[in-house]
Amino acid sequence: MDKPKGNNITLFRQLGEHSETAFDKLYDIYAGRLLVFIGTYLSFETEPAEDVLAEVMEALWIQREQIATKTDPERWMYKIAKNRALEMRKVLIRHRYEALDEYPGLVSDMLTDSKLEGDELEGLVWEALEGLTPTEREVFECKWLEGLTSAAIAKRHGVIEQTVNNQMTAARKKIGEYLAEHLDPDDIG
Template identity: 30%
Template sequence: MRPVSDREHRLVVRAAAGDREAFDALIGPRWERIFRIALRIVGTREDAEDVAQRACLRLWQTLDRFRAGEDLDGWIYRMVTNLAIDALRRRRARREEPGPGPAARRTVAPAAERRVLAAELEQALAEVTDGLPERQKAVFVLARIEGFAPAEIAKMLGLAPSTVRNHLFQARGHVARELARRFPGLLGRRGERR
């Protein structure tokens, strides 16, 4: 992860002192990714909006605890990921199921076979990913969808790099097996797309 720039450090200090504009300048460029991480973990827009808003509130309340030299992005995304995992656990404890994902709500032209398959794959991936244990899901989302490296994820989640690699290995295996089961012939023997 990248070190905090001088500009960001000044914004952190100002925001921690209660400067709302400085806080907005810190969060604004990161908002889309904050929301995307939350959405990929919790699965519904409503829950993702709630998680993202709670994360911003918590960041606002705890920004004075951020230390110079720490990774600001890692600190922010760790908070979002942990809040999303907590929300997912609460929902699973209530045995609520999320509504259909974006792929299920889309209408695709009948002649556009590739788009239909892509939408089906997207929906299947969302369903399979949603079935992963919370930590595996968080690691998978951060690595495969958000593009973070295992070392970055380890710092964000406070896990050993080997634990992150293990979660990622298990999640990829589960996802590949489930997609191969749902779409026989689409994936090769080791999960490669044909």
């Protein structure tokens, strides 16, 4: 990220004086770059990245007077973009893997109206477990079959808690992808 050029600093100062023209110019200058930057945190998913960009630009307008006094307002913008993107990523992950949070039955709200029998669905989950690495499977089973916390799993295996969380995230992703591949959209209500 380059330091803002003198002209951009001028635009930020004008923005502080409530200039909509300056805001439009700043949007034209930064929107594309910010969208790519935000996309790196969101696996380049377009809609969530655009939502985060809108939030960043809204924050820019709302806080325009304070931003105009900053020595590096561009850096502030990128910091806000990163923080909002990370928040959005957490939301996306939570929504994606909501179905797995009620394992071992795995009949989440999304699948409550499923035409599949619970046994069939559970069978698909067990098949999905076969695609996990031994470590991912061990962590997943400790969490969902034994009901252990991430801290307890980390202690049991002599690793840090973040390692357990990373393995759990990888396992959930693989299981979610497997289910998405093997569930017919007509089988879900």
